[in-house]
Structures are given as structure tokens and as C-alpha cells.
Amino acid sequence: MLAGLTGARAQDYPARTVTIIVPFAAGGPADITGRIVADIFSRHLGQKFVVENVGGAGGTIGALRAARAAADGYTILSGHLGTNALASAFYPNLGYDPRKDFAPIGLTAEYPELLVVRKDFPASNLKEFVAYARSNASKLNVGHAGLGSVSYIGCLLLNSAIGIKPAMVPFTGTAPVLNAMLAGEIDYECDPVLGTLSQVRAGNVKALAVAAKKRSPMLPDVPTSHEQGLPEFDCAPFYGVFAPSGTPQPIIDKLAEALNKGLSEESVQKRLADLGADIVEPNRRGPKALADLVKSESDRLMPILKAAAGK
Numbered sequence: 175m176l177a178g179l180t181g182a183r184a185q186d187y188p189a190r191t192v193t194i195i196v197p198f199a200a201g202g203p204a205d206i207t208g209r210i211v212a213d214i215f216s217r218h219l220g221q222k223f224v225v226e227n228v229g230g231a232g233g234t235i236g237a238l239r240a241a242r243a244a245a246d247g248y249t250i251l252s253g254h255l256g257t258n259a260l261a262s263a264f265y266p267n268l269g270y271d272p273r274k275d276f277a278p279i280g281l282t283a284e285y286p287e288l289l290v291v292r293k294d295f296p297a298s299n300l301k302e303f304v305a306y307a308r309s310n311a312s313k314l315n316v317g318h319a320g321l322g323s324v325s326y327i328g329c330l331l332l333n334s335a336i337g338i339k340p341a342m343v344p345f346t347g348t349a350p351v352l353n354a355m356l357a358g359e360i361d362y363e364c365d366p367v368l369g370t371l372s373q374v375r376a377g378n379v380k381a382l383a384v385a386a387k388k389r390s391p392m393l394p395d396v397p398t399s400h401e402q403g404l405p406e407f408d409c410a411p412f413y414g415v416f417a418p419s420g421t422p423q424p425i426i427d428k429l430a431e432a433l434n435k436g437l438s439e440e441s442v443q444k445r446l447a448d449l450g451a452d453i454v455e456p457n458r459r460g461p462k463a464l465a466d467l468v469k470s471e472s473d474r475l476m477p478i479l480k481a482a483a484g485k
């Protein structure tokens with residue numbers, strides 16, 4: 175009886191507006207990605223999917239809220255490498271288990287990070303940056319989206335590779351970090367490429383390195399960290415969609431199918447490519463591929479992060 179009822183409800187899903195929690199401030203990479211996902215679901219599932227920004231504590235406040243929501247498909251999370259794989263490295267009492275408390279739906283995009291400095295920062299490449307940062311570390315302010323966010327993780331890898339411990343200044347997302355950098359209050363940040371792309375292009379901030387092996391087609395003149403001799407600074411976080419665990423399988427399947435359809439659309443692929451994303455190939459889409467990615471990224475990065483954080 176109960177199974178039948180659940181089945182019927184799952185069949186009607188979605189029968190009303192669905193909330194997508196984005197665990198960071200509006201206007202940044204997580205928010206932009208979450209809104210692309212909301213648009214895909216709204217168009218393919220015939221109901222409104224609305225983004226709710228729940229920022230704070232490196233995305234873990236929003237992720238916790240999603241983990242504890244009713245497992246009925248009406249509250250889902252657009253999370254990422256930090257909230258859904260690595261947060262437990264930073265928070266001993268996280269309140270949720272990134273692997274056990276979420277049912278993965280699918281990978282949305284991966285974006286390499288950029289090292290971005292304020293316009294008048296006295297360095298124009300990674301070598302000059304390292305020299306200046308080593309001599310002036312105690313004066314530097316690094317902006318990030320909270321402990322465990324991907325902007326925090328990226329700069330943790332960078333700072334530990336060059337042996338500095340500057341002040342790490344938390345915000346609720348990297349959109350407010352960028353505003354603070356434009357105001358001259360923040361010296362540098364490490365953010366997925368889409369976060370600062372337009373300000374880099376406008377010349378209002380400077381991108382010194384792509385934290386990857388290959389350059390970004392969106393910023394072909396910016397050399398990679400590998401080219402500039404700092405391969406430890408390598409960070410291309412995934413963004414993906416998750417439901418609270420226990421969400422009925424037919425609902426997970428519907429969401430996964432809609433996401434897959436959306437990611438196959440030319441307009442969506444162009445939008446993501448214009449933001450500097452690596453497009454997710456069909457064999458990497460869906461719940462199983464995302465579950466595998468969460469596991470492999472946790473296994474790969476946990477020891478590196480613990481070493482970088484000196485734990």
C-alpha cells in the first residue's frame with residue numbers, strides 16, 4: 175500500500191514547485207550553475223524549479239538543510255566537490271555524511287580554477303606572484319567562500335605549495351569576494367573560471383594562472399600552473415545535483431533523465447562552454463558516474479588536503 179502510494183506520487187512528480195538549494199551567495203559559480211540546472215529541470219519536467227541561496231560555512235549550512243529535507247524530490251541540492259565530497263576534512267561535526275546522506279543525480283559541469291589578483295597587485299605572472307607573496311605573506315588577504323569551499327581548497331593548495339600562511343577571509347560566496355577585490359580589500363582568490371571571467375576580460379582584475387594542465391579556451395593567454403612550474407596548484411571542482419538519500423528511485427531517475435537531456439542540448443553546451451566549463455560527456459552523466467566521482471575525488475584529495483592543512 176505504502177509502496178503503491180509512493181510509486182503513484184513518484185509518477186506524478188513533480189506536481190508542484192521544486193526548490194534547488196544553492197549553498198553559496200547569488201552571482202557566483204555555484205549560483206550560475208544552479209540556475210542552469212533549474213532552467214533545464216523546469217523546461218524538461220514542466221514545473222518551476224527555483225533556486226534558494228543558502229550560504230555560510232563553506233556551503234555546509236545549505237548542504238545540511240538539503241540533507242535533512244523530506245526525501246520527496248521537492249528539495250534538492252546543487253552542490254560541488256567541497257560540499258559533497260571534501261567537507262568532512264574541514265568539519266569534524268559536519269552534521270551530514272556527504273556520501274551516505276545524499277543520492278547523487280548527476281554531474282553538471284567541471285571548471286578549472288583561476289588564480290586572480292587585484293588589478294594593482296605587483297605581479298603579472300605566477301613567478302612574480304610567488305616571490306611577492308613569500309616576502310609579504312603577513313600583509314596579504316585571501317578571499318574565499320568559507321572553510322571547505324572550492325575557493326578555499328584551491329588557495330589552500332596554492333598557499334601550501336609555496337609555503338605561505340596569509341589571512342584567509344571568509345565570505346558567503348565568491349561573488350562577494352570579487353566585489354571586495356574590486357574595492358581593493360582582497361589581494362587574491364582562487365575561483366572556478368566563470369566566477370571572474372568577465373572582470374578578467376574587462377581588465378578589472380588580473381588572472382595569473384589556470385590551475386590545470388591545459389589552458390582555458392575562454393582565456394587562452396593565461397598560462398597554466400603546470401606551465402609555470404607549480405603543478406601542485408591543480409584544482410577543477412565538479413558541480414553536481416544531489417537529492418536527500420531515501421528519495422524514491424523513480425524521482426531520481428526522472429531528474430537524472432532531464433539533466434541528461436539538458437546537457438545534450440546545444441544551447442546548454444554553448445552556455446557552459448562560454449563559462450569555461452568542461453562539458454560532461456554522456457558516459458560521465460547520471461547517478462552512478464557522480465557517485466563514483468564523489469568517491470574517487472574524496473579518496474584522491476583527502477590526504478592532499480590534510481597534508482596541506484597540516485593535519
Ligand code: MLT
Pocket residue numbers: 198199202203204205233256318319322323324325326346347348349366
Ligand atoms: C561560489 O559560487 O561562491 C563558489 O563556487 C563557492 C566556492 O568557492 O566553493
